[in-house]
Amino acid sequence: MDDSQLLSAFSELAREQQPRVTAPPRHRAIFDACHVGVVLRAVLFVEAVMAVGAMFGTDSVLQWGQRLAMLSAAALPGALGWLVVTCSSKWLLARLHPVAQQGFGIALGVVCGLYGCGILALVAGPGQVSWVASGFAGALLSSVMVAALVLRAKGRMPAETTARLAELQARIRPHFLFNSLNSAIALVREDPARAETLLEDLSELFRHALVSKGDSATLAEEVQLARHYLAIEEVRFGERLRVEWSIDPRAGSARVPALFLQPLVENAVKHGVEPSPTGADVKVTTQRRGSTVVIRVTNTVPAGQGRRGHGVAQENVRDRLRLLHDVQAQFQTALIDGLYQVRMEVPA
Incomplete structure (x- = not known):
């Protein structure tokens, strides 16, 4: 019997020994923001988007810098708040359906976008901001971050599967x-x-x-x-x-x-x-x-x-x-x- 046959035999034996109990479906967290690298990349991503947005309607580098500072002061607290909330509530999110988890992340992005708009309104004045645009911007940025984190989590699965098969064969x-x-x-x-x-x-x-x-x-x-x-x-x-x-x-x-x-x-x-x-x-x-x-x-x-x-x-x-x-x-x-x-x- 070669390695593949032994692997199949032990896998079948393990399945036969498992209790056959019908259990309700269990979900897991489809993304995880509780990593230093994730936080750094998210902050850099939001800052890069703000830097590009600040280029519109500016005539000089000085004016661009001033607008970037204003946008950063409004966007970064919301971005950090999004990361803190998603990280601290990941165990609660794990109980939700994957679609609900993604919806929560996007909805939280809308709230953070409106929060940033509120900060911007205090600095520039209520008439200088757009609440609707800020909400949509928060939803768009959070959608990108959720998608990136989901892809990152999925990237872990092949490595785990390969490692488990390699270890089974080694044993x-x-x-x-x-x-x-x-x-x-x-x-x-x-x-x-x-x-x-x-x-x-x-x-x-x-x-x-x-x-x-x-x-x-x-x-x-x-x-x-x-x-x-x-x-x-x-x-x-x-x-x-x-x-x-x-x-x-x-x-x-x-x-x-x-x-x-x-x-x-x-x-x-x-x-x-x-x-x-x-x-x-x-x-x-x-x-x-x-x-x-x-x-x-x-x-x-x-x-x-x-x-x-x-x-x-x-x-x-x-x-x-x-x-x-x-x-x-x-x-x-x-x-x-x-x-x-x-x-x-x-x-x-």
């Missing part, structure tokens, strides 16, 4: 599954307790791979999953795999993409331990630094060999981190003096 590759079962069989007589522990670790890997966890998980959950994987590989490689953990309990609550850490430690085993007759050292580190959590996966590389592979797993993790945390996420790799390290930063 049920024949050689990994057979090696794990053979290791358990070899331990049954000489060390039954260790064989039981190995099978429990393998069971946890399958459970995490087959159960949907949404688009994110806590770092503590991901660390625990990586522990299960490395515990299985420690039985297989013995003293050739030397694992060190440096885990900061304060970093455990950070949100990270589901199934993001295990592919990195798997790469460390594949490129560090397997090609080396003496094995390799693998170290997983988490550390909280103020409002940031730093995550490192480090492994030694055999002498004379660089980091091999196509980097598909790393690219997938990088893309999912950016989709989840935008500009607040950092992903870096380095190979220095026989040590390869993947370093990530996420909000605490």
Whole structure:
């Protein structure tokens, strides 16, 4: 049975084991404005629109600057208010139908446009503003932002699907599954307790791979999953795999993409331990630094060999981190003096 057949078999088994209960349809938030990068781009977008609008009817750069300052003073508070309200109420919006969520965003844009018009009326005078035009302008700007955020949210789905399929295939590759079962069989007589522990670790890997966890998980959950994987590989490689953990309990609550850490430690085993007759050292580190959590996966590389592979797993993790945390996420790799390290930063 090849990989695709195994994947289909386990998928069917998971569906058969799920309780067949008819539940009312559940909605989810179709856009999320709670990101620093989203706020920056939204503010720049509104400011760019105001800059172009200020060009109409101006004869000099000075006049354009004065009009831009007036329009910005009216538009930016409304834009920031729109972002704050949509962010703070995203859990309530998630209960609504997607069409209702979009309608709420556009209607809120109308309110913010009228609010900006009110500010402009205080500065320029009631006779110098158009309430109707301001309301339509707010609706148009909010429509563009809603559409952009919806597309951004949809862009996360292919990455998640690819990651989940890749992880499912990694878990049920024949050689990994057979090696794990053979290791358990070899331990049954000489060390039954260790064989039981190995099978429990393998069971946890399958459970995490087959159960949907949404688009994110806590770092503590991901660390625990990586522990299960490395515990299985420690039985297989013995003293050739030397694992060190440096885990900061304060970093455990950070949100990270589901199934993001295990592919990195798997790469460390594949490129560090397997090609080396003496094995390799693998170290997983988490550390909280103020409002940031730093995550490192480090492994030694055999002498004379660089980091091999196509980097598909790393690219997938990088893309999912950016989709989840935008500009607040950092992903870096380095190979220095026989040590390869993947370093990530996420909000605490």
